[in-house]
Amino acid sequence: MKVFRLAKAELYKLLQRPALYIITGVLVIALAVFAVFYSPQRSTSSLSTYTGTMTEINTQFEERKTRFDNNLNQKIQEIEENYYKITNTTPKLNETKNNYELIVARQNSLNSAVIALSSSEDLTSAKNALTSLKEQILTARNSLQSLNTEIDFYLTRSDYDSYYSFLDSYYSQIPTVAQLTNYNKTAIISLSNTLSTNYNINERAEFMNSLKAFELDQEEVDEYLEKFGYSLAYSTDGQSVLNTLYAEITEFYSQNISSQEDSVKEQFIEKLELYESLSLAGQRGLDYSFTLSITSGLTDSYSSSLIGFESVNTYSLKEQVLTYSFEIDNLLSQDSYSRSPAFFSTSTSNPTAYDFTITAMRILSIIIIIACVFFASGMIAGESSQGTLKMLAIRPYSRNKILLGKFIACIEFLLLLLFISTLATFIVGGCMFGFGSAEVLLIFNASSLALVHPICLVLIYMLAIILEASFFISLSLLASTLIRSGTVSVVGSFAIYLVTLLINIFAGSAVWAKFLPSTHANLYGFFGGVSNSVSAMGFFVPADANFFVSLSITLVSSFLMLALSLVIFRKRDIS
Amino acid sequence: MVEKVLQLENVSKSFGPRKAVDGVSLTINSGEIIGFLGVNGAGKSTTMKMILGLTNLDEGKIYIDGYDIEGEFEKAIARVGGMIETPTLYPYLTGAQNLKYFASLYKGVPSSQINNVAKLVGLDARLKDKVKNYSLGMKQRLGIAQALLTGPKLLILDEPTNGLDANGIIEIKATLKNLAKNNDTAILISSHVLSILESLCDKIAIIDGGKLLGVKTLAELRSAYKMYGSTYIKTGTPNLAGQLIKKNFKIDAKVTSNKVLFNASEDKLASIIVMLTKNKIPVYSAGEVEYSLEDLFLNIVGNKAII
Secondary structure: OHHHHHHHHHHHHHOOOOHHHHHHHHHHHHHHHHHHHOOOEEOOOOOOOOOOOHHHHHHHHHHHHHHHHHHHHHHHHHHHHHHHHHHOHHHHHHHHHHHHHHHHHHHHHHHHHHHHHHHOOOOHHHHHHHHHHHHHHHHHHHHHHOOOOOOOEEOEHHHHHHHHHHHHHHHHHOOOHHHHOOOOHHHHHHHHHHHHHHOOHHHHHHHHHHOEEOOOOHHHHHHHHHHHHHOOOOOOOOOOHHHHHHHHHHHHHHHOOOOOOHHHHHHHHHHHHHHHHHHHHHHHHHHHHHHHHHHOOOOHHHHHHEOOOOOOOHHHHHHHHHHHHHHHHHOOOOOOOEEOOEOOEEOOOOOOHHHHHHHHHHHHHHHHHHHHHHHHHHOOHHHHHHOHHHHHHOOOOOHHHHHHHHHHHHHHHHHHHHHHHHHHHHHHHHHHHOOOOOOEEEEEOOOEEEEEOHHHHHHHHHHHHHHHHHHHHHHHHHHHHHOOOHHHHHHHHHHHHHHHHHHHHHHOOOOHHHHOHHHHOOOHHHHOOOOOOOOOOOOOOOOOOOHHHHHHHHHHHHHHHHHHHHHHHHOOOOO | OOOEEEEEEEEEEEEOOEEEEEEEEEEEEOOOEEEEEOOOOOOHHHHHHHHOOOOOOOEEEEEEOOEEOOOOHHHHHOOEEEEOOOOOOOOOOEHHHHHHHHHHOOOOOOOHHHHHHHHHOOOHHHOOOEHHHOOHHHHHHHHHHHHHOOOOOEEEEEOOOOOOOHHHHHHHHHHHHHHHHHOOOEEEEEOOOHHHHHHHOOEEEEEEOOEEEEEEEHHHHHHHHHOOOOEEEEEOOHHHHHHHHHHHHOOOEEEOOOEEEEOOOHHHHHHHHHHHHHOOOOEEEEEEOOOOHHHHHHHHHHHOOOO
């Protein structure tokens, strides 16, 4: 293929660029500095520790066990209660709507009474209408207040606050019976006019219509109550996972009660940790499943604005529910298996070359992408300013082939840099921590999971970097064809990448960020690193994320940018 | 056999309201060297850029070896070697690396060709140096070398002798003449040093204001100007001298910037000089006119005359 001959020539030229020495130097220094400072924290261990003899350990456990069991049972009860409340939301909803209708009716009767005043001097009916309106507003306000702390129906905090303050202020503006005795006819008419201009209850009709009861799928709730609750929870009668485990623990204890061996103690502690871990998995599984089922079909930002919820991240919740379910199914303690490593944290106590590689490549990939952006953004604009572009344009290559050849050269350069860096990092990591090969839990797109060899994660991460870099190479080439000046093109592309990087670090999961194609270009978050990420440099997914949506956005936008550059470049005069 | 290597048919190009090239038609045959003449902004570079496919045509057609530069760009351009304005090469590469890069863009250019073309332009000794350390003349040689890499049928050279020393000019001229003679290469060359074109080109194409004024051999150009006279007098006051000559000798005289041109025998010339001296007009020199291309060009462009 002709275009590959051009790409080869372009790559040859690229590899002679003096800037390559700087890039290599920066990569080497970054890796060295990283290797010196790499000391990952254990990200997930929230389990109690046990010390002492077998008897002491057993006593510590027995004390804590009551708490574990109570917590889980309380959570089950809470979900059941919430479920019951939700299925009984309709009366509360009707009450709120009814109160609203009554205020409307009383406001109307006040208006009629005031109109009647024009031909009468009797103030009684108007005063009565005012008093009963005031009473009704109070009823409505108090009823609304009782909704505040519990989950009743979809009610956003801002809507709630707005309606509540409306009622509160309306109520305070109507005089009490005692105050009304001093009002004459003129004062009552003027008061009524002020009230109907300032407090038009009809404007709240839309809000009333928007109130809807929570919808819960009974089967679904039963399913997770069974999975994370009934089948797991310890009770004095009946069979459950924790019952069986406790029986095992008591038996193991009675057999090894006087053992002094560390290995026996370790075995024992492992069982105790499993008990606590499973109990925690049950509690959190119930909690997150309940939130998920109530907010299903809603966007994260809307869910987060509802009363009783805060910062709902559906993707992360799903990922965690999946993990707990995995732990319960396989009777695994949260510390007994590895998870996808996050930045500067690992899920097991000993980091491996794989943890090191993925964390280090998080830094090195930024340098690599900057290098690609630097070269790609100068490929057309820079050569055009220097005048070398016309030396290339008078060769037997169509404009399309020239641009595609340069794109391919950038991709080849990326692959070269990426493979060498990853390999170097892996070797350094191996020398420092050894090439442990414990299987890692890979959760894909918060919908399926598998235990895989850690090399899979490294390979997936490399693919993710390739996709992300391709996106920015297309963007830089587009800038390079659009902008005439080489310097402006390079600086502009570099600035775009830097801004994107900062957005991704500090606001990647923010709702507005999901409308930027660049937020979707980092796909590694979809492979299980999200709920594990604690630091800003960790992996993330966009709000309301889905792997296939993000993949499509990345591929389509890269393709469109490349196509647009082709169209522009084809029609251009080269001076 | 003579073939038409380059054909321009009524080619036009505008930049905004300005018509840079206006209805230019030109044919170059194999083995022919055509000098392209014009002042700055006359349309030389634009025409050459259109031939090389760098600039789109507004009107007309350009064929190279029968292939349309716009319709069959890759086939057409494969037969051309070109150098536009100051040769811009990759400064961070050596001369050899630059040539290697350009050669690798073509199928089947042997690596020995790099040394061959370097020898042709006298660059073989500096081939291993980085281009950023080259003088302008060296860059010029490298620019010509890359145009020769594929043994093209057509060479488009824009100011190829810029920055070359006298020796270099002689070498390059010899190389180009050799290519035209032995390889049947057609060459379109522009230069503002007209004396170079004079001794190199078979024909001169003069472009002014985007219009091609004509394509003529040097002899044709000279004879066209004979009518102004073959004798000259150089003086400080040519207008006054011209009037006196016309009045006293009843002959036609043409006044240029510092010369008076007319037809006269040697005897008559002697009398004219005596007459002028009597009238206190200093005569710096006098004699037979040897029209250089420069004179012709300046006259043609200055007067917008039809050749």
